[in-house]
Amino acid sequence: MKVGLYFGTFNPVHTGHLAIANHMAEFSGLDQVWLVVTPHNPHKKKSTLLDDHQRLHMVFLATEDYDKLKPSDIEFRLPQPNYTVHTLAHLQEKFPQHRFSLIMGEDNLNSLHKWKNYEVILENHDIYVYPRVTPEVLLPELQGHPHIHKTDAPIMEISSTFIRNCIKAGKNIRPLLPHKVWEYVTHNLFYRK
Template sequence: MKVGLYFGTFNPIHAGHLIIANHMAEYSDLDQVWLVVTPHNPHKKKSTLLDDHHRLQMVFLATENYTKLKPSDIEFRLPQPNYTVHTLAHLQEKFPTYEFSLIMGEDNLNSLHKWKNYEVIIQNHDIYVYPRLNSGETDPELMTHARIKHINAPILELSSTFIRDSIKEGKNVRPLLPGNVWEYVEHNLFYTK
């Protein structure tokens, strides 16, 4: 089974995340996409990041009607701070018959060379890349690397920061969130302060 890992804080998960994840599941050779909720780094100021379990619950709610999309809390149980290379090694050990790949925007591909042991990642895992506006210059060697799979997904410029700021300002962002996620956010009064 080929599984794409889509990492994020998902604070909150929004329509853009779902569109990208579903596009990868439907229009690539991936069998499933796991939305991996990144835990709160205990060494960083909390700021607007909701507790891990609330963000995981929102991802669960958002994906419950998609058979190929799965929420994942795998990083919650790994030592912090955690690195993608460690998560991949842990998953490969736990699911030896699965083939894990990364899903990222072009903007993240541009900074891949700064990741811990990125050479190990790119040597052992495919990376599915979706387009972003203003993603900057990508290393030509990375653009043509055999492990990099460019997927012509919709270009979406929607951010969780924009949604949080809009909620704080009293704006109606209901169309930007899956319905049950909107209800969860509204019920819990998230991002209002």
């Protein structure tokens, strides 16, 4: 099975995340997309980042009606700070029957060369890239790479930061969150302070 890994803090997961994940699952040749919730870095100030399991629960609520989208807490059990190359190696060992790919925005692709062992990632894994509002000029060494696949996923201008700021300001942003996530956030009074 071909599995796309879509990493994020998902603080909170929103309709933009779902639109991109679903597009990748339906149109890129991937069989499933796992939304991998990135754990809180214990060395960083917590700020507005919700507890790991609260964010994972929101991803579960958001994806439970999608057959091809799955929440993943795989990084919760890995030593911190963690690197994507280690997560990929761990997943390949745990699920040898799957072929794992990365899903990322154009902006992240252009900083890929700064990632730990990025050459290993590029050599062994496909990368599916979704467009950002401002198109990025791809670094020369990445142009035409056989493992990099640019997709025509919808351009999403929604951000979790915008959603948190709106909730704090008392704005109704209900259409930007999956219904069950909206209910969970509202019930628990998240992002109010």
